[in-house]
Amino acid sequence: MKLDRFIRVAIAVVIALVFVVATGALLFITESALNVWDRLRAGPPAVLFTYIAVMVLLGLAAVWLVWRLVVKKKVASSAKPARALSKSDIKKRLQQAEAKGVNVSDAQSELQDLAARQATGAIHLCFFGEISAGKSSLIKALVPKADVVIDVVGGSTDDIRHFRWRNATGNEILLTDVPGTGGHEDGLDEIATEEAKRSHLVLFVCDSDLTRAELSAIKALLAFAKPVILVLNKSDRYSADEQATLMQKLLQRIEDLGGEIQRDQVVAVSAGGEREVIERQADGSEGTVRRDRAADIGVLVVAINRLLGDDTKSLDEQRERAVFQIAAEKLEVAEGEYRLQRSEQIIRSATRKAVVGAMAAVSPGTDILVQGYIGTTMTQELCKIYGAAPRDLDVEEFLSMGQSRVGRALPLSMAVAGNGLKAFPGLGTVVGGLAHAVAYGLIFDALGRSLVLTLARHGELVPETAAKEFEEGISEHLEAGVRRIAKMALDEKTD
Ligand SMILES: Nc1nc2c(ncn2[C@@H]2O[C@H](COP(=O)(O)OP(=O)(O)OP(=O)(O)O)[C@@H](O)[C@H]2O)c(=O)[nH]1
């Protein structure tokens, strides 16, 4: 209670003092201003106007400085542009990335492949769907000579094959057989999905109601503006009533997707395939023989012809845009790899400087550790790699937040460093200064890595988030970097 009263009195005294000082300052400023004003008015008008102009300029400069320092700069967004990419857009992006040193070969070969396909003028139809839906069988039904692999065991197609087919309208058509999705082999789903996106038209093959995975695959294709025909295969397995109910369900699901697939683009067929039948032989014995099942794919051919008959030019433009999008995605992956690689170099160089600095210092002070020149440079360079343009204040804030966590992290870092150095034989226990240097290096390394993680996630420097990441991930980062940084310190020592 007594203390409370004391604080109140102290605050009252401070308020009184502030009032007196503020009043005095106001009086002083007013008097000076009036004085200057009177003198200016008495003098020549040119001096008055020059004076006003200088004051206005100084005011504007101050506002501009405050704006630069305090108000957030717009961060260069890495988000994808909403509009479709044009040829010149994607070419420009490739050139810019290549100039930076990004490996653009994957994206580039996507465009080269497109050019080669465009030169032949062929229309690509891709049979896509889950394993064993009957994609290869459908191709065989359309092109009996096609040497596709058909098997009851799913996963029989494991690469991309094209088969020539001429339809009634005389279009040059290539039917593409791709691996089924949902199999066990890694990477095949991606190969199949990419090829489907490269085609003009996708025949999405299913053999029963659509699963959640199939629905999301169709959605992904529609997001690439792919024309899709939904093919219910193996309809011979269903009675007329069952088939009607199933078709009704499929049509409903397609409608729920937003009506981008017309009702006449959903067809029920039977590719045929083979079936095993038990036959009585001439000698009276029974044996199993394989017989071809008759195919019934007329409605599919009609649906294909209707779509192709429409306007192959706009199909071609749609396909081109889809491939540009694939190329842009590949470029983004390459840019991500490039950023990681460059960040690695920046962190390594900062860590090395921290280790060298700590070894050179007689008694290195932790206070200058993170907030010093090395920390600032590393933060700015990493931000630049991720297209973030942080305010100087944000960089300072992040580093000072990081610094405040260093105190707690240092003992742990020292312990990890000491342990790590034990892995190098011949050092014995005389590793005091060295352990310090490694511990400092580890902290820099952890700081850089947590910053990269948050930059990759948010695309900008959010000091609090990055500092939190540093605090939470520190023990993991320390353990991950210790051998590398201990070796770095030992190399420096022997140099
Ligand atoms: N009953 C019936 N079976 C079919 C039909 N079409 C294909 N099959 C059978 O379904 C199985 C799988 O056929 P595939 O053509 O190899 O299927 P796929 O989609 O190419 O399979 P993956 O390449 O492994 O993804 C085979 O045993 C075919 O005989 C059909 O219309 N009716």
Ligand SMILES: [Mg+2]
């Ligand atoms: Mg197949």
